[in-house]
Amino acid sequence: MIEMWELRGEDDRRYSTFSWRTRMALRHKQLEVRYHPVLLTDKAAIGFSGGTTVPVIRDGDTVVRDSWEIAQYLERQYPTRPSLFGGATAQALARLVNDWVDRTVLAAAFPAFSCDLLPVQCAQDRPHFAALIERLTGLAPPELKKHQPRNLERLARVVDPARATLKRQPFLSGDGPAYADYALFSVYQWARIAGAPDVLAGDPPLAQWFGRLLDLNDGFARATPAGR
Amino acid sequence: MIEMWELRGEDDRRYSTFSWRTRMALRHKQLEVRYHPVLLTDKAAIGFSGGTTVPVIRDGDTVVRDSWEIAQYLERQYPTRPSLFGGATAQALARLVNDWVDRTVLAAAFPAFSCDLLPVQCAQDRPHFAALIERLTGLAPPELKKHQPRNLERLARVVDPARATLKRQPFLSGDGPAYADYALFSVYQWARIAGAPDVLAGDPPLAQWFGRLLDLNDGFARATPAGR
Numbered sequence: 001m002i003e004m005w006e007l008r009g010e011d012d013r014r015y016s017t018f019s020w021r022t023r024m025a026l027r028h029k030q031l032e033v034r035y036h037p038v039l040l041t042d043k044a045a046i047g048f049s050g051g052t053t054v055p056v057i058r059d060g061d062t063v064v065r066d067s068w069e070i071a072q073y074l075e076r077q078y079p080t081r082p083s084l085f086g087g088a089t090a091q092a093l094a095r096l097v098n099d100w101v102d103r104t105v106l107a108a109a110f111p112a113f114s115c116d117l118l119p120v121q122c123a124q125d126r127p128h129f130a131a132l133i134e135r136l137t138g139l140a141p142p143e144l145k146k147h148q149p150r151n152l153e154r155l156a157r158v159v160d161p162a163r164a165t166l167k168r169q170p171f172l173s174g175d176g177p178a179y180a181d182y183a184l185f186s187v188y189q190w191a192r193i194a195g196a197p198d199v200l201a202g203d204p205p206l207a208q209w210f211g212r213l214l215d216l217n218d219g220f221a222r223a224t225p226a227g228r
Numbered sequence: 229m230i231e232m233w234e235l236r237g238e239d240d241r242r243y244s245t246f247s248w249r250t251r252m253a254l255r256h257k258q259l260e261v262r263y264h265p266v267l268l269t270d271k272a273a274i275g276f277s278g279g280t281t282v283p284v285i286r287d288g289d290t291v292v293r294d295s296w297e298i299a300q301y302l303e304r305q306y307p308t309r310p311s312l313f314g315g316a317t318a319q320a321l322a323r324l325v326n327d328w329v330d331r332t333v334l335a336a337a338f339p340a341f342s343c344d345l346l347p348v349q350c351a352q353d354r355p356h357f358a359a360l361i362e363r364l365t366g367l368a369p370p371e372l373k374k375h376q377p378r379n380l381e382r383l384a385r386v387v388d389p390a391r392a393t394l395k396r397q398p399f400l401s402g403d404g405p406a407y408a409d410y411a412l413f414s415v416y417q418w419a420r421i422a423g424a425p426d427v428l429a430g431d432p433p434l435a436q437w438f439g440r441l442l443d444l445n446d447g448f449a450r451a452t453p454a455g456r
Binding site for chain 1: 313314315316317318319320321322323324325327328330331332386388389390392393396397399400401402403406408
């Protein structure tokens with residue numbers, strides 16, 4: 001059984017956006033997982049990985065960290081399971097989509113949602129995360145909250161390419177979901193777990209796609225403790 | 229032989245960004261082409277297509293317009309030629325990349341480069357294009373030119389995901405080029421033909437990738453009349 005380290009907040013919320021990519025990838029590969037939820041500030045718990053961030057997985061003697069590295073490992077190690085990528089060219093393009101999510105979508109989503117995540121975190125993590133928010137956005141969390149409407153609008157503009165694509169196909173990856181979908185999904189799942197405003201409510205192409213992903217695997221992602 | 233309609237400017241510059249996607253796609257499929265260059269304002273020349281924009285292709289009795297539709301047609305019609313997409317999942321993701329180029333990259337590239345394209349166009353097209361610039365950017369071309377440094381910086385930020393990906397693989401589509409590469413290529417080729425500032429000069433990952441695409445098929449894209 002594969003073990004996976006991820007973040008936990010109050011009420012057992014598993015809020016790490018990058019860990020959701022790995023969670024979805026492991027399910028896609030139909031692999032059983034034992035989760036180890038850790039605090040954001042508990043770097044000792046994942047020190048064995050050689051890094052300071054989740055997700056981390058251990059598969060037998062192999063430890064892999066970084067969600068993209070983990071996805072590539074799973075595809076290589078479990079080639080007879082359903083493909084996470086759908087071929088070499090699709091894997092290359094999934095990397096671009098993953099980079100787009102990290103550098104463009106998350107850059108817009110962090111200012112839009114992080115103020116709502118703060119109260120969801122365990123008390124001992126909050127000072128650290130509040131400082132991160134201030135460092136990345138230049139605003140203290142209460143100030144950032146006041147700018148939320150504008151930041152949500154900006155996020156809606158940034159994901160316009162995905163909206164256009166999803167008007168013409170059910171998943172970013174085509175007829176079925178694959179890793180590129182999980183990368184973008186992880187952002188909205190993070191917001192959902194935090195209980196941030198439901199920005200997809202008035203956005204049918206993205207909302208329907210998000211619903212399809214929440215429904216996968218008997219509603220595995222829908223069932224996780226969340227703010228809405 | 230396939231016929232293709234595209235735009236022409238002064239000194240036979242074939243400057244249409246969308247047509248470059250089709251040019252590269254036709255070469256990728258190793259298909260012979262006869263080009264029909266038309267003026268931007270000469271809608272009568274492409275009236276047979278039922279639309280008002282290039283590219284348009286005619287293949288026997290079949291007429292197809294819109295670069296994305298043409299790419300899909302070519303892949304379906306010529307399945308034994310080198311694949312433009314690399315499989316169903318990759319084709320779905322190429323649509324997302326194509327939508328990203330249209331909606332995010334071109335939205336940044338148009339204000340950055342269009343002022344340099346104007347003098348490259350034939351005289352009878354310039355009033356129409358100047359009005360388009362003013363409508364889309366809110367600025368007359370000479371005013372827009374003054375903002376070019378800032379707009380070029382914005383474009384450089386917008387393509388950051390592609391830059392990150394290209395640090396780790398030679399093409400967006402992996403080891404070899406495919407349609408997603410041609411979509412982004414078309415933007416920089418448009419700027420090159422216009423003689424706009426070489427924004428890639430200080431951007432090695434993108435510059436090297438662009439050079440690899442210019443070198444394809446005996447430097448076919450490099451040999452076209454261009455401002456630099």
